[in-house]
Amino acid sequence: xxxxxxxxxxxxxxxxxxxxxxxxxxxxxxxxxxxxxxxxxxxxxxxxxxxxxxxxxxxxxxxxxxxxxxxxxxxxxxxxxxxxxxxxxxxxxxxxxxxxxxxxxxxxxxxxxxxxxxxxxxxxxxxxxxxxxxxxxxxxxxxxxxxxxxxxxxxxxxxxxxxxxxxxxxxxxxxxxxxxxxxxxxxxxxxxxxxxxxxxxxxxxxxxxxxxxxxxxxxxxxxxxxxxxxxxxxxxxxxxxxxxxxxxxxxxxxxxxxxxxxxxxxxxxxxxxxxxxxxxxxxxxxxxxxxxxxxxxxxxxxxxxxxxxxxxxxxxxxxxxxxxxxxxxxx
Amino acid sequence: xxxxxxxxxxxxxxxxxxxxxxxxxxxxxxxxxxxxxxxxxxxxxxxxxxxxxxxxxxxxxxxxxxxxxxxxxxxxxxxxxxxxxxxxxxxxxxxxxxxxxxxxxxxxxxxxxxxxxxxxxxxxxxxxxxxxxxxxxxxxxxxxxxxxxxxxxxxxxxxxxxxxxxxxxxxxxxxxxxxxxxxxxxxxxxxxxxxxxxxxxxxxxxxxxxxxxxxxxxxxxxxxxxxxxxxxxxxxxxxxxxxxxxxxxxxxxxxxxxxxxxxxxxxxxxxxxxx
Amino acid sequence: xxxxxxxxxxxxxxxxxxxxxxxxxxxxxxxxxxxxxxxxxxxxxxxxxxxxxxxxxxxxxxxxxxxxxxxxxxxxxxxxxxxxxxxxxxxxxxxxxxxxxxxxxxxxxxxxxxxxxxxxxxxxxxxxxxxxxxxxxxxxxxxxxxxxxxxxxxxxxxxxxxxxxxxxxxxxxxxxxxxxxxxxxxxxxxxxxxxxxxxxxxxxxxxxxxxxxxxxxxxxxxxxxxxxxxxxxxxxxxxxxxxxxxxxxxxxxxxxxxxxxxxxxxxxxxxxx
Numbered sequence: 001x002x003x004x005x006x007x008x009x010x011x012x013x014x015x016x017x018x019x020x021x022x023x024x025x026x027x028x029x030x031x032x033x034x035x036x037x038x039x040x041x042x043x044x045x046x047x048x049x050x051x052x053x054x055x056x057x058x059x060x061x062x063x064x065x066x067x068x069x070x071x072x073x074x075x076x077x078x079x080x081x082x083x084x085x086x087x088x089x090x091x092x093x094x095x096x097x098x099x100x101x102x103x104x105x106x107x108x109x110x111x112x113x114x115x116x117x118x119x120x121x122x123x124x125x126x127x128x129x130x131x132x133x134x135x136x137x138x139x140x141x142x143x144x145x146x147x148x149x150x151x152x153x154x155x156x157x158x159x160x161x162x163x164x165x166x167x168x169x170x171x172x173x174x175x176x177x178x179x180x181x182x183x184x185x186x187x188x189x190x191x192x193x194x195x196x197x198x199x200x201x202x203x204x205x206x207x208x209x210x211x212x213x214x215x216x217x218x219x220x221x222x223x224x225x226x227x228x229x230x231x232x233x234x235x236x237x238x239x240x241x242x243x244x245x246x247x248x249x250x251x252x253x254x255x256x257x258x259x260x261x262x263x264x265x266x267x268x269x270x271x272x273x274x275x276x277x278x279x280x281x282x283x284x285x286x287x288x289x290x291x292x293x294x295x296x297x298x299x300x301x302x303x304x305x306x307x308x309x310x311x312x313x314x315x316x317x318x319x320x321x322x323x324x325x326x327x328x329x330x331x
Numbered sequence: 332x333x334x335x336x337x338x339x340x341x342x343x344x345x346x347x348x349x350x351x352x353x354x355x356x357x358x359x360x361x362x363x364x365x366x367x368x369x370x371x372x373x374x375x376x377x378x379x380x381x382x383x384x385x386x387x388x389x390x391x392x393x394x395x396x397x398x399x400x401x402x403x404x405x406x407x408x409x410x411x412x413x414x415x416x417x418x419x420x421x422x423x424x425x426x427x428x429x430x431x432x433x434x435x436x437x438x439x440x441x442x443x444x445x446x447x448x449x450x451x452x453x454x455x456x457x458x459x460x461x462x463x464x465x466x467x468x469x470x471x472x473x474x475x476x477x478x479x480x481x482x483x484x485x486x487x488x489x490x491x492x493x494x495x496x497x498x499x500x501x502x503x504x505x506x507x508x509x510x511x512x513x514x515x516x517x518x519x520x521x522x523x524x525x526x527x528x529x530x531x532x533x534x535x536x537x538x539x540x541x542x543x544x545x546x547x548x549x550x551x552x553x554x555x556x557x558x559x560x561x562x563x564x565x566x567x568x569x570x571x572x573x574x575x576x577x578x579x580x581x582x583x584x585x586x587x588x589x590x591x592x593x594x595x596x597x598x599x600x601x602x603x604x605x606x
Numbered sequence: 607x608x609x610x611x612x613x614x615x616x617x618x619x620x621x622x623x624x625x626x627x628x629x630x631x632x633x634x635x636x637x638x639x640x641x642x643x644x645x646x647x648x649x650x651x652x653x654x655x656x657x658x659x660x661x662x663x664x665x666x667x668x669x670x671x672x673x674x675x676x677x678x679x680x681x682x683x684x685x686x687x688x689x690x691x692x693x694x695x696x697x698x699x700x701x702x703x704x705x706x707x708x709x710x711x712x713x714x715x716x717x718x719x720x721x722x723x724x725x726x727x728x729x730x731x732x733x734x735x736x737x738x739x740x741x742x743x744x745x746x747x748x749x750x751x752x753x754x755x756x757x758x759x760x761x762x763x764x765x766x767x768x769x770x771x772x773x774x775x776x777x778x779x780x781x782x783x784x785x786x787x788x789x790x791x792x793x794x795x796x797x798x799x800x801x802x803x804x805x806x807x808x809x810x811x812x813x814x815x816x817x818x819x820x821x822x823x824x825x826x827x828x829x830x831x832x833x834x835x836x837x838x839x840x841x842x843x844x845x846x847x848x849x850x851x852x853x854x855x856x857x858x859x860x861x862x863x864x865x866x867x868x869x870x871x872x873x874x875x876x877x878x879x
Contacts, residue, residue, distance in 0.1 A: 095442040106433030123359035124441035396669035521647030524655035
C-alpha cells in the first residue's frame, strides 16, 4: 500500500517502493553470480513521535530495511527519507538525526571499558567536549549501567551489552531511533526493561522504528505495526486492527502424536479452514488451525485424526500471533 | 532504569563550523587507536620484535660482508621497515577487527567524516611504529656496537615525525581498500616485502633495477629513510624531507578522494559487516 | 542410540573420516589464506619478494652466494603454511566461536588434530616448490639435476616438521587468544635462528643450540648441501634429524592440546574472544 503523500515532509520516516538486491557469487574460478532480492518494493511511513513495529520472520528483509534507513546500505531503487533527508543524497544529515541500536552482542569494543566505548563516539557525534562527561554519565544512568563504567566490556552479560548499545544510540539525543531486534537473547526481566526504556523514549517524543519477531513485544509497545514477509509489507495497522483481521476466526489447537502428512493435507482442505500451522514439540505436534467463525470443526477434525493419539483439543480467541502466522504463511 | 524524559540537554552539540571540529575528531581517533593497540600484543610484536630480527639479520650480514655501509644505516632502515609493517598490518588488522566486532558500522554511521576516522586509525598505528625506530637504534648500539651519533638531532626528530605522518597517510590510501575488502590481510601480506625492497630501506636503490626507481620516488619510505640517514650520518636532510611532505600531501588528497568513493561502494556492496 | 554406536571397523573408518575429510573441511574453513584472493598474494607473491629481498640484501652486504639465500628462503617459506596454517586451524575455531562445539564432540583427538596437518603440509610443499621455480626463472638459480630427488625429499620432510611445530604453537590457541603473537614471533625468530639468512656459526652459542631443536635448521642444511652438489648419503643424517625434530614437536603438540583442553574446561577460556 502506498503511503500518503507528504509534500511538506511531514513523515519522520518515509520509505517508497524500496528494493534492495544483494549480489553474491559462488564458485572460485568460474564465478557464478546470483542476485538475491532481500527487499522487493516496500513502502512505509512513520509520522513523528510514533513507535512503529516492523514484524516479520527471519530473512523477511527487516534488517536490510533498517540498514538502508541507517545509511549503511544503499537502496537498489526506491526513495528513503528520514526527517525529510534522503539517505542517498544526504547521508550526513540523516546520520546526525538518528540512533541505531542493534540486537546481539556484537558492535562494541570488547577490550575497552564502557566509558571508553562511549567517549570516542561522543567526539564522532560532535558532542561539546565539556558536556561529554556529564552526558555519558546521564546515558549510563538511563540504561542502568552506573557503577560499571570502568569495567571491560568483554566481561559484560548480554543484557548489559544491550544496554551499552542503547547508551551509545542515545548519546547524541537523536529524534529518530532504530531498534533492530533489541531484546534478542536478553533474559525476560532484561527484555522488559529494554521495552520499558523504548516506551519511555516514545513518550518523550522520539520517533522509533523497531523490528522484532516477538508478537507480544509489538503488541505491548507499538502504536502501529507492519508485517513484512519475503521483502514486502503484507499488512499494516494498529495491533488491534491486525488482530481484527483474524477476529472473525476461530482458532483450534490440537496436540497430537505422529500425525501423518496426508492427514495434515486433508485438514487443510476441510471446508472453513483458513490456515494450518504445525509446530513440532519434543514428542508431540501442535496443530494450530485457523478457521472461519462458526465452522464446526472439532467433530470433523477428530474424525480425520482417528487412529492418532490426541492429547488435547482446545478452542481459543485469536491473538496477534495468529494474525502474524496467517499473514506470513499465506504470503 | 530511570526516566527518559530528562535526557534532552541544551547545547549538546558543538556549534563550531564543521572544519574546526576535524582536528578533535582526528586526535580523538588517534588516541583511541593507541589505547586499542595497547591491548593488543600483536602490534607490539610487529613494531618491536620483528624489526629487531630484521635489523639483526642485516647487521650480521653487514659484519660478515664488505662493511661498506655503517651499521646505523641498517638500523635506521630496519626501523622504518617496522613502521611500515605496523601501518600495513595495524591498519588492515584494526579495520578487519572492527568489521568482525561489528563496530565498523557504527563508525560509518556516525556523522563525522569517515576519512578522519580512518586517519586517526592510520596515524595511531604509525605512531606505534616509533617504537620500532627507537628499538632498532638501541639494539644496534647494545648488541652490535653501532655508533649511534646523530649528526643533527633536530633535523632527525623532524624527519622521524615526518616519516610517521607520511606513512600514516600512505596507510590511509590503503585503508580505503581495507574498508571495502574483507580480506584486507591479503593486501598487507603482499605489499610488506615489495615496499621494503624497492624503497631502499636496507638495499641501496642503486643496486635495484632502474625500472623500480619511479615507484620508489612516489613512496614516502624512500624519502623518509633518506632524510633520517642524512640527519644521522651527515648530509642534507632537507630535500628528502621536502619530498616526504609533498608525498604526504599527495596521499592525503588521494585518501580523501578514495574514502569518499569507498564508503559509497561499501554501502552498495553491503561489505561493512562480517558475513 | 544403538544404531549410532560405532563398531570396531566402523570406528577405524570413523577415525579416517575425521582425519581426512574433517581435516580438509576444517582446513578450508579455517585457513582462509587458501582462497585464491589470499593465496596468490600471501603464499606466492610475498614469499617471492622475500627471496628477492634477501638475495639483494646479501648482494649489498657482499655476503653469501645467491644459492645460499635462494635455498634458505625457499625452504623456509614452507614454514608459513606449517606455522600459520596450523595456528589458524585451531585459533580460528575460537574466532568463529566453534571451539566449544568441536571440543564437546566425542571425535578422536588424534584424528581431529593430525587430520588438520595433512593439507597444511601439502600447501607448504607447494609454496617451496614455487619458490624454487620462481628463483630458477627470475634469478637463474640452477641446482644440479641429480640433486632434485634429494631436494624433494628434504622439502617434504621439512614441511612435515614445520607442520608438527605449527601444531604445538596452535595448541596455545586453546589457552590464549593472542596465539598469533606466538606464531609471529616464532616465524620471524626462525628467520634469524635457523640459518636461513645468517650462517649458524655466526650466531651466539645459545641460539645455535636452540636452532638444533627447531624445524628448518637441519632441512636447510641438507638442502644447501644437496644444491651445492653434495651426495644424498651425506645429507641423509640432516634429513633424519629434521624428521626427528618434527616428530618431537608433533608429540609435544598433542600433549599440550590435551593439557590445554583440560585446563580450558576448568577455566572456561574457550569462547573468550
